[in-house]
Amino acid sequence: MADENKEYRFLWFIENYSYCWHDNGEKLVSPDITPNGLKGTSWNLRLYPRGDTDRSRGKISLYLGRSAHDDGPVNFSLRHELSIIAVDGSQLKTEKDEFTFMKGPGRGFGCFLDIEEGLLRRKAESLPQDTLSVRCKMWKGEGDIQKVEQFSARTRIGIEKISFLHKVENFSVLNPNEKKTIQIRPQSKTGCVISSSLYFTHGSYCEGKVIVETVTSDSKYIIRKQKISLLNGSKNVIECGEFDNRCDVARKDIQKLPLSLTREIILDKKGEYLPNDELSLICECTFSTGIEFEEIVETQYELPTAALKPSCNNTCNKDGYDAAEKLSACTTASEDMKAIYVNQCLTDVELRTGTKTFHAHKIVLCARSSVFKAMLTNDMKEKTLTASMWMTWKTILCSNFCCSCIPINWKTCSGNQLLNFTTWGISMLLKN
DSSP: OTTTTEEEEEEEEEETGGGOOOOTTOOEEOOOBOOTTSTTOOEEEEEETTOSSGGGTTEEEEEEEEOTTOSSOSEEEEEEEEEEEOTTSOEEEEEEEEEEEESSOEEEEEEEEEIIIIIGGGHHHHOGGGEEEEEEEEEESOSSOOEEEEEEEEEEEEEEEEEEEEEEETGGGOOTTOOEEEEEOOSSTTOOOEEEEEEEOOSSSSTTOEEEEEEESSTTOEEEEEEEEEEOTTSOEEEEEEEEOTTOSSOOOOOEEEOSSOHHHHHHTHHHHOGGGEEEEEEEEEEEEEEEEEEEEEEEEEEEGGGSOOTHHHHHTOTTOOHHHHHHTSOOHHHHHHHHHHTTTTOOEEEEOSSOEEEEOHHHHHHHOHHHHHHHHTTOGGGGOOSOEEOOOOHHHHHHHHGGGSOOOGGGSOHHHHHHHHHTTOGGGGGO
16 A cells, blocks of 8 residues: 555656757656655666657657666556646646556657757747756646656756857968868866868859868767958957757758858958958867766655645756856847947948948947937937948047947046047946
């Protein structure tokens, strides 16, 4: 009678889930649990991030299975429920079943959850902090549940972010398909070597296409995100290539990334893009590196249901996890605004001095300057100068003004600079 009226819960949290490298037919397996009262049987969960068969492509497959070497009987009958849990503890998807398990084989659902509809479009609910929460409930016995035994396990997929500068000398005389390769050795103890090669193609359909090819010596290092930017002669960063295949329904091993800048475009702007005939690319790569951590992190034995911790707390308050650390990796709004100005993205107005022209954004000028707002929204003569606006500022003052969409260290500004900023209606920035 020891196993009557008792529920067993198994909570499995998969961290950095979007970095799963698994293709169709490849699975993640949870740590084993051996609940009291189930006659020495051991259990695990088996999740296929991109489906277990051709039929289940585009789906998550989820199974409950017995360990092949547990101490239980050959056959063991059990009622169970499998669920994917949202950030608030509700069930995104749940299925119930009753089955007689043998050692080794599992039982579950090949088309458990649609990846696109159930996961990616509800990412804030289903993958808080990039963690997938899976729950299994098991029952042996009948009647009302009086006690619950709960196990919590964690599996963390390892990731490594690497940034480096790839310089190519004598770019203008590079031959088609001639590779210029550098090697990077990450700080991890795996001994993995990352090779980054740059070349351009030659053909009727891809004339002058510049390719960056990234190859690793360790098959566990699988590139999941990459961003490439050109560093021009003025030390400005120009984004020219990016991919992110973490959430692809079918896994894609992308090693070759074509840049948006062709060889011809780069050579046409040789003075800006090729100082001393040297091409400089900033490469930012993120790799999945296999399973970094997996173990049972908490067990609650035979507690009354009222005393059991809510399952959602495990996701939000997992041991050792610092949410602020991940947030700090994101760019700020100020940094994004600066990038828009520096890269001259969608500029629609010019500020001209006697020696230089600055490309800017009217909406930003209106938001940050009462004078410009009056010029551009009222019937002032400057409103008609949509192509350019003439000013008598010194070049350095105009440059500082254009950058005023981002926080400025006002303590380093001269008195004349402050006077000009105040004159042009942005004295409110002094409050920063």
